Amino acid sequence: MNATELLTSAFLSMRAHLLRSLLTMLGIFIGVASIIAIVAIGKGGQNAVVSTLENNQLRQTIEIVPRELVVPGIPQPGQILSFSNEDFDIARQFQGVLQVAETLYGQAAVSAGRQSANLMLEGGPDYLNGLANFSVIQGRMFTNGDVLTHQNVALLSQQAALQLFGRENVVGQSLVVGGQTLQVIGVTASTEPSLLNGILGGGAVYLPYTTLEGIFPNWTASEMDIAVQPGVSVPELSQRIVTALNIHAHSAEAFETSAGFLQGIEKLIGTITNILTLVIGAVAGIALVVGGVGVMNIMLVSVTERTQEIGIRMSLGATKSAIVWQFLFESMMLTATGGLLGIVFGVLVTIIVRAAFHFPVAVSWQVSIGAFLFSALIGLVCGLYPALKASRLLPVDALRYE
Structure with missing residues (x-):
């Protein structure tokens, strides 16, 4: 046969x-x-x-977080995560640093009409779009003027827009966070696979960190974001800044870059x-x-x-x-x-x-x-x-x- x-x-x-x-x-x-x-x-x-690490290495940005963070950007119950004003001043002194800003993270109830959801809130600088793994697909990103004047504006991720409004075209709509009414000025979409997006479902609200500080004054900076001049070695500069911050904190392991955290993850x-x-x-x-x-x-x-x-x-x-x-x-x-x-x-x-x-x-x-x-x-x-x-x-x- x-x-x-x-x-x-x-x-x-x-x-x-x-x-x-x-x-x-x-x-x-x-x-x-x-x-x-x-x-x-x-x-x-x-x-x-690995994808997140590679993208972070391509950007001229440095993200520094307290080492005690269990998950970057998600405060644990009873945990105090903060940077002092001196920490930001230390980072600004390094040659090659363009700008230093703080980013606040947390979870809170967000409502729009009769709909509400517990979403991730991220308050950051005007160049947050260059730091985060998303792109603005509708409307606009908030500006440095919005940050300086504490404007009540926000961007929603596509998932958050669907949760609150049932659609993605929500520019101009209003939502309430912590009793404060915010105007939606844009909608974001993820530009790369994100492990945290997968865990948290991708529902997030982005707004100026000054606005978020005004809504939740007890929240403290969970991340230091540093814009670096073109041509400057990001890994070398980030290591020098982290070392200086650890010396100021009298601890060899007080802070680390988010890249180091992700490598551990x-x-x-x-x-x-x-x-x-x-x-x-x-x-x-x-x-x-x-x-x-x-x-x-x-x-x-x-x-x-x-x-x-x-x-x-x-x-x-x-x-x-x-x-x-x-x-x-x-x-x-x-x-x-x-x-x-x-x-x-x-x-x-x-x-x-x-x-x-x-x-x-x-x-x-x-x-x-x-x-x-x-x-x-x-x-x-x-x-x-x-x-x-x-x-x-x-x-x-x-x-x-x-």
């Missing part, structure tokens, strides 16, 4: 016992789908952090991903072994059921190797099909995660191909014994079998 005939025979055998074949594939299906989904989610998180995500991959890999491996045992069991049953067919084929001249390959192809078809369906389901899970939680995912096609080949290998190994058993039947005994 040639390859085409072997594949046709394997397909017809699967179709003849469709339910049994599907149940046999289940272990392989679960194992492969688990590996694809977990690796894609973990890899996506790593890629998002990247390592943490990498470690968590590796651990999860090992754990899920072990579970998936058990599922594959169980699936392989199930395949071997079903193939042994198939050999018993088709004993007379084997005898007829042998009496008509079929060689032992032809019988072996026939059953090996059937076994491999079962496991490879289960692996392929597992890959499809795993990819669907990642698509659902991306759409539902706005979380970056990255399907690894190398892992997918490896999982498919490994599932076919399981079929080859677990189908070998039943195939050899079938080839060793004597034609006379096989024809007499009932």
Whole structure:
């Protein structure tokens, strides 16, 4: 029998016992789908952090945060995060620094008419658009004049606009934050995958930091933003500024750049991903072994059921190797099909995660191909014994079998 005939025979055998074949594939299906989904989610998180790091390195900006921040920009209960006026003066003294400003972060209730939502608030300088991972797609960014005069203006992310107004075209509308009415002057869209956007859902309000300080006077600066002159080495200057701030704070670890924090997050995500991959890999491996045992069991049953067919084929001249390959192809078809369906389901899970939680995912096609080949290998190994058993039947005994 040639390859085409072997594949046709394997397909017809699967179709003849469709339910049994599907149940046999289940272990392989679960194992492969688990590996694809977990690796894609973990890899996506790593890629998002790396992308943010690379974009920060391309900008002529420095972002410095207190090291005790658990998540940059999100104050924890009872935590005091602040920069003193002296800290900002220290940063301004360095050659190559164009401008130093503060950024405030926090969460608060935001309302528009009858709709309200608990959103992230970010109060920053007029060049915030060059620091954050977004672009203004409607309206305008607030200006330095808006910052200096404490204007009650704000920009909404697309997600926040949909939450509050049910549409994205909201320029000119009003919203209320902390009892203060603000006019919406623009709408922003994310320009790159963001891990925090994925966690927080992307609903955010951006406004001048002076305005946010007036609304919440107890909030303190959570980040120092520094605009750097073109041609100046950002990594070198940022290290010098951080060192000076730490000396002023009498602590070697009081402050760090957000890039340093993100690198720590990247390592943490990498470690968590590796651990999860090992754990899920072990579970998936058990599922594959169980699936392989199930395949071997079903193939042994198939050999018993088709004993007379084997005898007829042998009496008509079929060689032992032809019988072996026939059953090996059937076994491999079962496991490879289960692996392929597992890959499809795993990819669907990642698509659902991306759409539902706005979380970056990255399907690894190398892992997918490896999982498919490994599932076919399981079929080859677990189908070998039943195939050899079938080839060793004597034609006379096989024809007499009932």
